[in-house]
Amino acid sequence: MVTFTNLTRAPEIGANSYLLRAGDSSVMLDAGMHPRRDGWDATPLLDQIPKDLEAVLLSHAHHDHIGALPLVTHAHSGAKVWMTSGTAALAEPLLHNSVNVMTRQRRENGRMDYPLYTHRTVDDCAVTWEIAPLNRPFRMDSSKLEFVFHDAGHVLGSVLTEIRAENRRALYTGDLNLQRQTLMLPCQRPAGPFDTVIMETTRGAQPTVPGHDRAYFEEELLSAIRATFDRGGAVLMPVFAMGKTQEVLTLLHQARQSGKIPQAPIYIGGLGRVMTEVYDRQRSLAPRQHATLRLIPEAQPETFDPRRLPTLRLRAGHIYLLSSGMMTPKTTSHTIARLFFPREHDSILFVGYTEPSSPAGLLRKAGQGGSVEWGDLTAPLPIRCEVRYFDLTAHATREDLVSWICEDVKPSRVMLVHGDPDAQEWFSTTLAQTRPGMEIVQPPPGQPIPLFPQPA
Ligand SMILES: [Zn+2]
Ligand SMILES: [Zn+2]
Numbered sequence: 001m002v003t004f005t006n007l008t009r010a011p012e013i014g015a016n017s018y019l020l021r022a023g024d025s026s027v028m029l030d031a032g033m034h035p036r037r038d039g040w041d042a043t044p045l046l047d048q049i050p051k052d053l054e055a056v057l058l059s060h061a062h063h064d065h066i067g068a069l070p071l072v073t074h075a076h077s078g079a080k081v082w083m084t085s086g087t088a089a090l091a092e093p094l095l096h097n098s099v100n101v102m103t104r105q106r107r108e109n110g111r112m113d114y115p116l117y118t119h120r121t122v123d124d125c126a127v128t129w130e131i132a133p134l135n136r137p138f139r140m141d142s143s144k145l146e147f148v149f150h151d152a153g154h155v156l157g158s159v160l161t162e163i164r165a166e167n168r169r170a171l172y173t174g175d176l177n178l179q180r181q182t183l184m185l186p187c188q189r190p191a192g193p194f195d196t197v198i199m200e201t202t203r204g205a206q207p208t209v210p211g212h213d214r215a216y217f218e219e220e221l222l223s224a225i226r227a228t229f230d231r232g233g234a235v236l237m238p239v240f241a242m243g244k245t246q247e248v249l250t251l252l253h254q255a256r257q258s259g260k261i262p263q264a265p266i267y268i269g270g271l272g273r274v275m276t277e278v279y280d281r282q283r284s285l286a287p288r289q290h291a292t293l294r295l296i297p298e299a300q301p302e303t304f305d306p307r308r309l310p311t312l313r314l315r316a317g318h319i320y321l322l323s324s325g326m327m328t329p330k331t332t333s334h335t336i337a338r339l340f341f342p343r344e345h346d347s348i349l350f351v352g353y354t355e356p357s358s359p360a361g362l363l364r365k366a367g368q369g370g371s372v373e374w375g376d377l378t379a380p381l382p383i384r385c386e387v388r389y390f391d392l393t394a395h396a397t398r399e400d401l402v403s404w405i406c407e408d409v410k411p412s413r414v415m416l417v418h419g420d421p422d423a424q425e426w427f428s429t430t431l432a433q434t435r436p437g438m439e440i441v442q443p444p445p446g447q448p449i450p451l452f453p454q455p456a
Contacts, residue, residue, distance in 0.1 A: 002145070002165045002413065002451040004198070006443040007044040009034075012420050013202060013355070016065050017044035017216055018172070018443075022144040022165055027170050028056040028079075029161060029198075033067025033098070035326070035357060041201070043068045045446050047250045049076065054140050057147060059174025060158035061090035061242060067098060072119040073125040080140065081125070082132045084149060086157025086286045091280045095122045097271055134159070134287075135188075138230025141315040151287045153177040153187035154394050155243035156279055162190055168452050170196040170411065175418070178400040179214060181392070182251045183279070185287050193410040195452045200352065202395045204426040214392065218251060221390040222260050224349055225252075225319070228386065233345035238333035238360055239454065240325040241271040243394055244352050245293060246279045248321055251392075253299035266319045267304040269332055276301070279438065290386040306332050311436055314339050314346065326358035334359055338374065340385045347386040347453045364389055398426065406435040412453045413439040 007017035007028070016032035028049065032041035046068070053076040059065055061083075069091075073079055083091070099122060102115035132138050134147055139146045145165050152158040154175040163170040171194045228235050239245050245268055255261045268276065273296070280294045288386045294302070304322060309332070324331040333385065340346045351394045354360035365385050366372040371380040396404075405414060414431055428440050439453055 001113070002006065003032040003448040004443060004451040005048060005448045006419070006445050007048055007418065009041075009045065009445055010422055011420055011442060013152070014171055015042060015044040016066060016418055017068065018198065018417070019049065019447065020145060020163065021050070024052065025054050025140070025143040025145065026050045027054055027140070027143065027145055028072065029311065030059055030065040030174070031056055031067075031069040031072045032064040035064055036358065039111065043071060043116070043449065046049050046071060048073065048446055051076070053079045054143055056081045057171065058087050058091070060152065060155055061087045061094055061163060062155065062175065062240075063098065064095065066095065068093050070125040073128050074117065074121050075135070078280065079128065081129045082138070082147070083129065084134065084157040084159055084286065085131050086282050088129055088131060088157075089282055090157060090275060091393075092122070092126050093271070093274050093278070093408065094242060095125070095432070102185065104386070114396045116206070121333055129283060137164070148190070150188040153181070153184045154284055155184065156246075156286055156288070157435065160187060160190065163451070170194060170198065170451055171411075172198040173200050175200050175202065175394070176396050177394055178396040178404055180289065181214070182218075182247045182254075183290060184247070184394070185289060187396075189404070189408060192408050195411060196405050196413045196415065197409055197411045198415045198417055199405065199427075200395070201348065201416050201423045201427050203393065203398045204419050206422025207399065208397045208399050212391065217390040221251075221351065221392070222255050223392075224347060224388055225261050225264075228347040229264065229317045229343070231345040232316040233343065233347060234316060234340070235347045235350055236333065236336060236340050237317045237319065237321050238325050238337075238348070239272070239321055239323055239329050239351060240414075241269055241323040242275040244325060244392075245272040245321055245323070246276055247392065247394070248351055249276065249295055249300075249301060251319075252286070253295065256263060262317060263270055264317050264319050265286060266299065266301045266321055268301045268321050269323050270302055272321070272323060273301070273303050279341045298310055299304060304332065306335070309335050312336070312339065314343070325352055325360065326355055327360040327363065329359065334375065338381065341381050341383050344384040344386075347388065350389040353395070354389075363387060398430075400428055402427070405431065406438075411438065413441060415441045415443050
């Protein structure tokens, strides 16, 4: 029997990590780090990983799916790590960046447990990496499990992982998008039916308004940028360095070319630039739109140097596309935001998920005319600039997911992961109503359960 263990500490968008065990072979799906927790509390349940772990399969290179990987390969030196070439090219600089962030936190916040791993651990980890192509089955030497990667349409290199064992099939979605973005294509839809689907539930608490599709939000965003420039303002867009930066940079580049926005300078961060270079190099190796577009030479983003921040004066008609997306304290988007707050002709425009308790979530909630606690400042800051949100999501909408699952995939069992409790609750209720008889499971942390439904 194949068992599945949820290695996250709670049902939430946290440290994604799951364990499959078939006889004496065991394989992990993802090895993430919780983006909003600190220290060892941010890691998955590492002590539940068997000593003889054979492999780790990565769905994509976001921190909540790869951040704990060096800890896993360090403790399990026999394990190989499988991923696409896009994920490998992104993951290595991202993991080295995590070491830099943790080292800075040790210096600035006295976190003596940091860094949890070093550059050396990341280098040793990268030696264990294997590249798997899309749509072709692969297996580990001794494993009873076979896998197939299918493009997931979320970010460069992202995959759905098909799991084959005991003549049955399961599908782990990782993070997926069923619709196009500006660069990414919609996810590939492997032919069903599957016995089990392990499904992300990020957007379960977020209803889709009819007519408010991606094209609508793209036009709304461009019109908000035009309006800001018309009143002599600058634009800040807090984004993740990988994924959102390249999607939005492409959108803005195309809008400048077609005259929808003026020829504005666009600043991106240092890590955003490194990630954009990887996107450029991989442009014809992974499924995407605009496969000939090279963002660095063609969109010509300027690299923003954070050392300029203490003396920076915002300029009319400039766009700052800076990380982090959640505006975590001490990141560039968090620090520069204070310059925008007092100026009513400026705009802070959000283009992706903001966790409600993060600084970005609090700022969105406060909105123009409100006030927000910011970093370690003693008094809340009044917000005079425009604050708006445009849903340029990299995740499938909940409505798309329900119809895909119930009409195409038709599994006997759905396991809900990667979502906050209210998001999982919505999926649990809606899937049960839409396809009665389908078993819906919220896998409890740390408890092995059968991967496939058992005969009664
Ligand atoms: Zn992701
Ligand atoms: Zn994720």
